[in-house]
Amino acid sequence: MKLKRKLLMGLPRRRRRVAVLLLALSALGIAQIYPRPVDDQVPLGEQRNVETAKPLVCVHTLLENEVDEAKIKRSLELTRELGAATIVQFFPWAYAEAEQGRYEWFIADRIARHAKRQGIRIIARLGLVPAWARPSDPAAPPTTLNFLPEESFADFARYAAAFAERYADAIDAVIIWNEPNLSFEWGFRPVDPAAYARLLRISYPRIKAANPAVQVLAGALAPTREQAGSGAGLNEFDYLSAMYQAGAGEFFDALAIHTYGYHDSPSAEPNPDRLNFRRAELLREIMLHHGDEHKPAAITEFGWNDHPRWTGAVRPSQRSAYTVQAFEYARKNWDWAENLCLWAFRFPADTLSYPDNFTLVSADFTLKPIYYAVQDYARGWARSEDTWLPPPRAG
Template sequence: MMQERLKVIARQGPIALRLLVVLPFLHVLHPVEPRATLQEPQQVVTSLPQLCVHTRLIDEVLEWKIQRSLQLVREMGAGTIVEFFPWAYFETSPGKHNWHQADRILRHARNQGLQVIARMGMVPAWARESTGQESPTTLNTLPPEAWDDFADFVASFAARYQKEVKHLIIWNEPNLAFEWGHATVSPQEYVELLSLTHDAVRAASPDTVLLAAGPAPTLEPVGSPQGMNDLVWLEESFAAGAADWIDGLALHSYGFTEGPEAPSAHDRLNFRRTELQRDVVQRHSDGKLAFFLTETGWNDDPHHDLAVSPARRIRYTLDALRFSSRQWPWLDSLCLWALRYPAPSTNWRDGFTLITPEFLKKPVYHAVRNLASGQESGDALWLPPPVAPS
């Protein structure tokens, strides 16, 4: 009996030994993510030279998703993207930069033949705490003590990426309290920030085009703690000398529930509010400033008061692109918000995207791509309302 057992052990021993050797290497057998190797440099082919889209690649962990997103931008016929490059991500301690994520994004954008407009903002903890006060701050809290640091960061970015990034947007929607660290918004302070940034960037990268941040379209009444009316904001910031420190404007205007040709008015928010914003700027400048509509579009969340149905969103988006090409020759780029988020927002903000986080293309993506490639079929995308049986 014992002999039999010994024979079994002798037979199985080598197998067990082999398993012991293999075990440490089993962990490498997890699924491998697709590689993101650069292909032949691509070019955008489009009949809509203004078409641009706001991406959200900065939080994308996997490189192949960055690459795929930018391929889809090119295939849609957009020649430009707007991307956020947060200061807090790149300079986590003073003077020490880690450009890895920006390198990845810009490498693939260049490979796809895309222009990049970079939006700068978001304050690292060390800069937020530079006042020495212990009051709570947000990622948008930029104390005056840190303005020079911010300007230095923007200049470093501009110098490093002068080949890849021609346009920089300084901050975002500074007329909103939320975007100004929940402090009282101030056009004068913002212009001061612009002047500091201008000087630093000009010294580091003289050809970089500086754009003032687009104010959020809003009808906030005077004294509102939430923010300032965008037209008032533009009046005040240009009265404070904004034009001296910039080469152009990044405007924001959404369609909300109105079609793109609905007329603008001071007490209405719609797509053509862009014209009112530009009028203010033109009055205060010599007419040489460039205009970029860096956030626009319609939301199709089913339960939001300021949204439209997905079907109507398609129609409005296409009409807006046609309208802009025809009526706004002064507009450099019209950037749809937004291509895709890295993860679902799980709120009405998801109603702005063209592609889901898992890369499902929404019908609006196909419609824009068909328009940009001149392949509109004219077929209805949806069925007529069903009729009750007689």
């Protein structure tokens, strides 16, 4: 500090002011990159428990980019009040280990402590590659945050194990990557089921050694009709089959599945050439074919959209009805599904486009009609298996 003061005093007055400003901004930038945890910045409140009649009900939260801790708390309070005892939540590796070997758990800590206080369990999705773990050749094309080179598989496994150990009292499961059957999610490269199987082979034993009780989920495969050779990805059926052929079956405890309804009702028959809710049953058939009938699955993304101008959407009333019917269909017919997690609970900021119409709660915490429909179902308040919406509330 004394040396800095001497250097500043040797500068002309105007330049001295500029230097002071730059130092202040530099300090602010460092603080933002490496935030220091402050316990209980927002009071946690009393310990709560989720009251639910339908433990299958789960939602996908997006709290990793929520800068206001009070909004994290409020999101999880509303999740508890909905009747969802489990959430899927993304924990980016790039946020936790921006500098190799130096973990910063501030973001994950505050999500975990508020979830625990609300009585909510977490399925943790892990991914997003820090810059130091991606290729650094300046002559090579730049890579995206989803680009995980094989030489960094062990680094990712180390992070996943550290995460699983640190949050053993908050998480039930970890998902290894997200939608690796899409080129975008695999770093804008050709998808590679064998490489993903090797990632599981390296990660699984380390995670289980760190936290033997945690469930390791593979897949989180996107529903798509892409065929081999497509630059966009590969359909989830061929991808899962290739994973098994590469030996992945020994290195996951359950399969994570993404399935969206689009225009179809939840009872519509599954078909490889059609995207709909029951498409998940075709993935289950592949699991059975490979002798994995003992393994469960988790639907970690599903839902319908009600944007008035998006081609994949339905009407708002249909969305509410289809969602409740999907929960009930799975409860009665999918004894292998441990959770059905709606995409998505709430975005930190409105996108001003069709993704907003997947949410149950708007960015300003306005509860949408579908929130009440799911709440009535999850809490056992519905008068029948059909969707029942309460009368309009005054005020």
